[in-house]
Amino acid sequence: MEATIAIAGNPNSGKSSLFNTLTGARQHVGNYPGVTVEKKSGQHTFKECRFNIVDLPGTYSLTAYSLEELVARDFLINAGPSLVIDVVDAANLERNLYLAIQFMEIGIPVCIALNMMDVAEKRGIRVDVRKLSELLGVPVTATVARNGQGKEALMESARDLIRRQPPRPPFIISYGNDVDPVLEALTAKIQAAGLMTASYPPRWTALKFLERDEQVLKQARQADPTLSAEIEKQVDRLSVHLQETLNTYPELVIADYRYGFIKSLLKQGVVSFQGDPDRLFLSDKIDKIVTQRFIGPIIMAAVIYGLYYLTFTVSKTPVEWLEGFFKWLGVLTASHLSEGFLKSLIVSGIIDGVGSVLGFVPLVMFMFFGIALLDDSGYLARMAFMLDRVFRAFGLHGGSLMAFIVSGGIAGGCAVPGVMATRTLKSPRERLATLLTVPFMNCGAKLPVYALLVGAFFSQHEALMMALITVLAWIGALSAAKFLRVTLIKGAGMPFVMELPPYRVPTFKGLFLHTWERTVQYIKKAGTIILSISILLWAMMTFPQMPAAEKETFAQKKAALLAAAPAHVALELENSEEPTGISSEASELKDQIATLDAEQAEEALRHSIAGRIGAALEPISAFAGFDWRTNIALVAGFAAKEVVVSTLGTAYSLGEVDPEESGPLSEKLAETPGWRPLAALSLIVFTMFYAPCFASVVCICRESGSWKWGAFSMMFNTLLAFSLAVFVFQLGSALGF
Amino acid sequence: MSKLSLRKMHENQTGTIATITAQGELARRIRDMGLIPGAKITIRGRAPLIDPVALRVMGCTLTLRNNEADFINVDVEE
Numbered sequence: 001m002e003a004t005i006a007i008a009g010n011p012n013s014g015k016s017s018l019f020n021t022l023t024g025a026r027q028h029v030g031n032y033p034g035v036t037v038e039k040k041s042g043q044h045t046f047k048e049c050r051f052n053i054v055d056l057p058g059t060y061s062l063t064a065y066s067l068e069e070l071v072a073r074d075f076l077i078n079a080g081p082s083l084v085i086d087v088v089d090a091a092n093l094e095r096n097l098y099l100a101i102q103f104m105e106i107g108i109p110v111c112i113a114l115n116m117m118d119v120a121e122k123r124g125i126r127v128d129v130r131k132l133s134e135l136l137g138v139p140v141t142a143t144v145a146r147n148g149q150g151k152e153a154l155m156e157s158a159r160d161l162i163r164r165q166p167p168r169p170p171f172i173i174s175y176g177n178d179v180d181p182v183l184e185a186l187t188a189k190i191q192a193a194g195l196m197t198a199s200y201p202p203r204w205t206a207l208k209f210l211e212r213d214e215q216v217l218k219q220a221r222q223a224d225p226t227l228s229a230e231i232e233k234q235v236d237r238l239s240v241h242l243q244e245t246l247n248t249y250p251e252l253v254i255a256d257y258r259y260g261f262i263k264s265l266l267k268q269g270v271v272s273f274q275g276d277p278d279r280l281f282l283s284d285k286i287d288k289i290v291t292q293r294f295i296g297p298i299i300m301a302a303v304i305y306g307l308y309y310l311t312f313t314v315s316k317t318p319v320e321w322l323e324g325f326f327k328w329l330g331v332l333t334a335s336h337l338s339e340g341f342l343k344s345l346i347v348s349g350i351i352d353g354v355g356s357v358l359g360f361v362p363l364v365m366f367m368f369f370g371i372a373l374l375d376d377s378g379y380l381a382r383m384a385f386m387l388d389r390v391f392r393a394f395g396l397h398g399g400s401l402m403a404f405i406v407s408g409g410i411a412g413g414c415a416v417p418g419v420m421a422t423r424t425l426k427s428p429r430e431r432l433a434t435l436l437t438v439p440f441m442n443c444g445a446k447l448p449v450y451a452l453l454v455g456a457f458f459s460q461h462e463a464l465m466m467a468l469i470t471v472l473a474w475i476g477a478l479s480a481a482k483f484l485r486v487t488l489i490k491g492a493g494m495p496f497v498m499e500l501p502p503y504r505v506p507t508f509k510g511l512f513l514h515t516w517e518r519t520v521q522y523i524k525k526a527g528t529i530i531l532s533i534s535i536l537l538w539a540m541m542t543f544p545q546m547p548a549a550e551k552e553t554f555a556q557k558k559a560a561l562l563a564a565a566p567a568h569v570a571l572e573l574e575n576s577e578e579p580t581g582i583s584s585e586a587s588e589l590k591d592q593i594a595t596l597d598a599e600q601a602e603e604a605l606r607h608s609i610a611g612r613i614g615a616a617l618e619p620i621s622a623f624a625g626f627d628w629r630t631n632i633a634l635v636a637g638f639a640a641k642e643v644v645v646s647t648l649g650t651a652y653s654l655g656e657v658d659p660e661e662s663g664p665l666s667e668k669l670a671e672t673p674g675w676r677p678l679a680a681l682s683l684i685v686f687t688m689f690y691a692p693c694f695a696s697v698v699c700i701c702r703e704s705g706s707w708k709w710g711a712f713s714m715m716f717n718t719l720l721a722f723s724l725a726v727f728v729f730q731l732g733s734a735l736g737f
Numbered sequence: 738m739s740k741l742s743l744r745k746m747h748e749n750q751t752g753t754i755a756t757i758t759a760q761g762e763l764a765r766r767i768r769d770m771g772l773i774p775g776a777k778i779t780i781r782g783r784a785p786l787i788d789p790v791a792l793r794v795m796g797c798t799l800t801l802r803n804n805e806a807d808f809i810n811v812d813v814e815e
Contacts, residue, residue, distance in 0.1 A: 060769045060770055061765075061769035063765060063769070065762065065765065065766060065769070091796060092795065092796045092797050094771065094795045094796070095770070095771040095795050095796075095797065098769070098771070211765075249760070249764070251764075251765055252757075252764055252765070252768060255765065255768040255769070255773065256768070256773055256774070259768075259771075259773050283798075284781065284793075284798075287781065287782065287791075287798075288782070291782055291784065291785075291791070293783075293785045294785075296785055297785055385784055385789060385791065385800050386784045386785055387784075388784065388788070388789055388800075388802070389784060389786035389787075389788045389789070390786065392802070494766075495762070495763045495766045495767070495802075495805055496789055496800060496801060496802040496805060497763075497766050497767055497770045497772075497799060497800070497801055497805065498799065498800045499770070499797055499798065499799055499800075500791060500797075500798040500799070500800060501797075502797075502798075
C-alpha cells in the first residue's frame with residue numbers, strides 16, 4: 001500500500017521531531033508552489049506500507065491569517081493526503097485540540113499523536129488516551145517524538161484508519177442557536193448548487209463564509225457570483241443580529257464554540273491534574289532571570305556576542321582553507337591552460353566568482369547552526385519579546401534583530417545568511433522591510449574598503465571612525481526600514497500575539513538537519529545564478545579589448561626595456577622562477593616591467609565596458625567626489641564588496657591588490673590629487689549603502705519570492721547611497737573641507 | 738471582583754478574561770491563540786521596555802503588545 005500522510009500541528013508541539021523520527025535522513029526540502037514556506041517531505045516504510053510523509057508548517061488555526069495557515073490548508077484540500085497525523089502537545093491539550101477539530105471539520109481522516117507525554121506527566125498532567133479517542137471519535141496514540149516512543153503504534157493506527165471501510169462519518173459540532181440554523185441553511189444551499197463541492201465539503205465552505213475567510217470568499221465569488229452574494233447577505237444579517245444581541249461576530253462565536261466543545265470534552269475525565277497546575281516550571285524560572293528588566297538585556301548582549309564570536313572564529317580556519325583551495329585551483333588551472341580568453345574566463349570569471357561565494361560556506365553553516373540552536377532552544381522568541389518595542393518604533397518586529405546582527409550589526413557579518421535569517425519572522429510586511437534593509441549593515445566584505453580609506457585619510461582616529469561607521473549603518477538601516485514601512489510596505493504589522501515556547505534542549509539531529517538544509521540551499525545557488533553573474537561581470541571588465549595598435553605599443557615598450565638592459569640581467573630574470581635571490585639590477589628591471597604591466601592593465605580596464613560605464617558616469621559621480629576609477633571599482637564591487645579594493649588597485653596601476661594588505665594603495669590614494677578625507681568619507685558612505693552584492697540580491701529575490709524586490713533593492717539602495725554621498729561631499733565642500 | 742484592562746494588570750496578577758473588544762483579524766488571532774472570554778490568565782512579566790507583556794493561559798505563555806492588550810478586559814480579584 002502507498003499513501004500520502006500529512007503531519008500537522010501547533011508550532012512547538014514536536015511536529016518536526018516526529019517528522020525526523022519517521023523519515024530519518026531521507027528528506028527532501030523544497031518550497032510550496034509560489035511561496036517561500038519550506039516544504040519538507042520524506043518516506044516512511046511501515047511493514048508492507050510505503051508512506052510519503054509531508055511536514056506541514058506549524059499553525060494554531062486554519063484561517064487565512066498567515067501564509068503558513070493558507071499553505072497547510074491548501075495542501076490538505078488540493079493535494080488530498082489520505083490522512084493527517086495531528087501532533088498534539090499533551091501538556092497543552094486545550095489549545096492544541098482547537099486545531100485538531102478544524103482538521104476534522106475538513107473531512108480528512110485524522111490520527112492524533114498525543115506527543116510529549118513525558119513532559120505532561122512530569123507536570124502532573126494525566127491524560128486518559130482511550131477516553132479522548134472515544135469522545136473525539138478519532139484514534140489517539142501517546143508518543144514521545146524525541147526518542148521515537150509510540151512511533152510503531154501511531155503508524156499502525158494510521159494504516160488501519162486509511163484502510164477503514166466505510167470511512168468515518170463527517171465530524172460535526174454545534175455552534176449554538178444563533179449560528180447553527182444559518183449554517184444548516186447555507187450548507188444545504190451550497191450542496192444543492194454544487195458550489196465548489198468538488199474541492200470542499202459543503203459544510204466547511206459554509207463555515208468559511210461565516211468566518212468571512214478571504215480566500216474562500218474570493219474563490220466562491222468567481223465560481224458563482226449570484227449565489228455567493230446571496231450567501232454573503234445572509235451572513236451579514238446574522239452578523240448584524242449577533243452584534244445587536246450579543247455584541248459579537250459570527251467568526252468569534254464559532255471560535256468560542258470550538259473552545260466550548262473542547263472544554264466540555266476535557267471535563268469528562270480526559271485530563272486530571274495532580275498538584276498545582278499553576279506552579280512555576282523550570283522554564284518559567286529561567287524566564288524570571290533571562291527576561292528580567294536589567295539582567296535580561298545583559299544576557300542577551302552576551303549571547304549575541306557569543307554567537308558572533310563563535311561563528312567567526314570557528315569558521316575562520318575552514319574559510320581560509322576554502323579560499324586557499326580556490327586560489328590553488330586557480331593557479332593550477334592557469335598553469336595548464338594557454339594564455340587567452342578561455343584561461344581568463346575560467347580563472348578570473350568562474351573560479352574566482354564561484355570561489356568567493358563558496359568560500360563563505362563554513363561561515364554560513366556555523367551561523368545557521370547558531371541560529372538553529374537559539375531557535376530550537378526557545379531563546380530566539382525571548383529576544384523578539386525583549387526587543388520588540390525598539391524595533392516596532394521603526395515598523396519592524398522584535399524578531400528582526402537576529403537578521404540585522406547576522407548581517408553585520410556588529411561589524412563583520414554577512415548579508416546572505418542575514419537575509420535568510422528573516423525566515424524566522426512570520427509577519428510578511430515586517431519580514432520584507434527587514435530583508436530589504438539588512439544589507440546596509442557592515443558585512444565582512446565592506447570592512448577592507450573601510451580599512452583602506454580610513455587607513456589612508458583618518459589614520460589618527462581609526463577606532464572612532466569604525467565606531468561611527470557602525471552607528472551610521474544602524475541609523476541608515478532603521479530609517480530606511482521606517483521609510484519603507486510608511487511608503488511601499490505600508491500597513492499594520494501582524495498582531496504580536498506570539499507564543500514563548502518552553503525552553504528545550506535541542507536535539508542534535510534537529511540542529512544538524514536545520515543547518516544542513518540551509519547550507520545546501522546556499523550552495524545550490526552558487527552553482528547556478530551566481531556562476532552566470534560572475535561570468536557576466538568578468539566579461540564586462542574584459543571586453544572590448546584595447547585596440548591592437550595600443551597593445552602593440554605596450555609590447556614594444558616592454559621589448560625596449562628588455563633590450564636596453566644588459567644582456568646578462570635580462571637572461572637572469574628570464575631564468576629565475578623565484579622573486580628572491582636575483583641581483584639588484586634584475587630586480588629593478590622586474591619592477592619596471594611590473595609597472596608597465598600594471599599600466600597596461602589600467603588601460604585595458606579603461607577600455608572595457610565597465611571602464612566605459614565608469615567614465616560615462618564620471619560627470620554625475622563627480623558630485624559625490626568619485627572619478628572614473630572609483631566608479632569602475634564600485635561597479636566591480638557588485639560581485640563582492642571587497643573587490644572594490646582590488647579593482648581600485650588595478651585602476652591606479654598598482655596591479656591586483658590583496659584586500660588584506662592594502663597599505664601601498666592606501667599611500668597612493670593619500671597622495672593622489674583629487675583624493676582628500678571628504679572624498680574618502682563620501683566613498684565610505686556610498687559603499688555602506690549602495691546595491692547589495694549579487695549573492696545578497698539573489699537571496700533577496702528568493703526570500704521575498706519575487707525578482708522585483710531584488711531589482712528594487714539594487715536601485716533603491718544605490719539611489720539612497722548616491723544621495724547621501726552627494727550630500728556629504730557637497731556639504732563638506734561648502735564648509736571648506 | 739473588578740474589571741481591569743489587561744494593560745493595567747501587574748506582574749503575577751491572575752484574572753479571568755471578561756470581554757475582548759477587538760475586531761477582525763486581531764480578534765480572531767487572539768482567540769486562535771487561546772485567549773477567550775472565560776479563560777484564566779496570569780501575568781508572567783513584561784519586556785524590559787514595559788511592552789510587550791507575557792502572560793500564561795491554558796498552560797502556555799503568550800506575548801501581547803500593550804496596544805493589543807487594551808482590547809482585553811479582565812475580571813480580577815481585589
